[in-house]
Amino acid sequence: MLGKDYEQQDCSLARALEVIGERWTLLIVRDAFHGVRRFNDFQAHLDIPKAVLSDRLSGLVENGVLQRTPDPGHAGRHLYELTPAGRDLWPALHALLIWGGRHVAPNSRVFKHATCGSLLDEAGHCARCGVTPGPQDIVSEVRRSRTRGRAAPREDAVAVALREPHRLLEPLGG
Amino acid sequence: MLGKDYEQQDCSLARALEVIGERWTLLIVRDAFHGVRRFNDFQAHLDIPKAVLSDRLSGLVENGVLQRTPDPGHAGRHLYELTPAGRDLWPALHALLIWGGRHVAPNSRVFKHATCGSLLDEAGHCARCGVTPGPQDIVSEVRRSRTRGRAAPREDAVAVALREPHRLLEPLGG
């Protein structure tokens, strides 16, 4: 992302942004948390040009956020999954999501603690259990609510699958 | 940032990224947390083209992250300061900083609780006081450490001022 002259900035935020600060990148990571693993699913859900998606996925793999593995069912195809470093992005992603929901437009999904079912607060904390669960213990579901308004909902496979509650990191659809 | 067709994505992360996801934007916000308020200080510290900086500052003001006020000392000049919504970005910014420090390159600064002086952990929590202080109660200082290596340090006014410990949000240099 940032020009090479930024390497003089001794700042790990700049480093982080070089990895996940490009257009689309964080949305790809978000989908990965929701269990999207295949090229076409990312593409259909994000409406992103294939060339850009290909470029971003390669970048994320290079930087250790995703790992590319052969798809066992289909030779020549790949699965993209979060590495531990990628899963470590959850707090940052969650904080941005909350901020967007609070200051830009209300969030359409809510997060619940998988083991007790109660809603997490804005810090991602489960009041009942007194813990801050990691993504593997969080269920994301659509906030059933007032006039979800806003144009026709998307109809791609990923969007449809995500209308059901879904535990983060668990592979989506087969 | 994202094309208009993304408005169909009912996702507050996308909304957030439209506001703070462009190139440079988060670095500007970071500097704002460190007390930078003047156009030239941003420009000197970030090595960003003036046209882009002007554009980003206007965008942040429009989106309610910064507010532009006349500089009391100098007519015709402005000060850019974080609004409450902007200050609310702290958890997200901090999480990204920590992630970058852990997975990309070690962080060159540390954060301490202003009221007790002890180091904050990676969640931004003060173990001694049992609180997670907001930015106004955090002091940022250079990690005094092994071979800070990496090229010559920057010499612009902001970089020099930030070599001293500095409480977040407090205006820098006069």
Added chain:
DNA sequence: GTGTCGGGTTCAATGAACGAACCATGCGAG
């Protein structure tokens, strides 16, 4: 063989970002 689907790459056109040059205002010195 032909067809089709997933997973890409290539390419021309568009749109951002860059950096240098320019402009306007407000000083302070002479």
Added chain:
DNA sequence: CTCGCATGGTTCGTTCATTGAACCCGACAC
């Protein structure tokens, strides 16, 4: 008053990134 300089921008031509359509290839399916 005039000159020079600093701040805070805007304008503009060049360069780089993004876009979307078209094309390619390898696996099956028939």
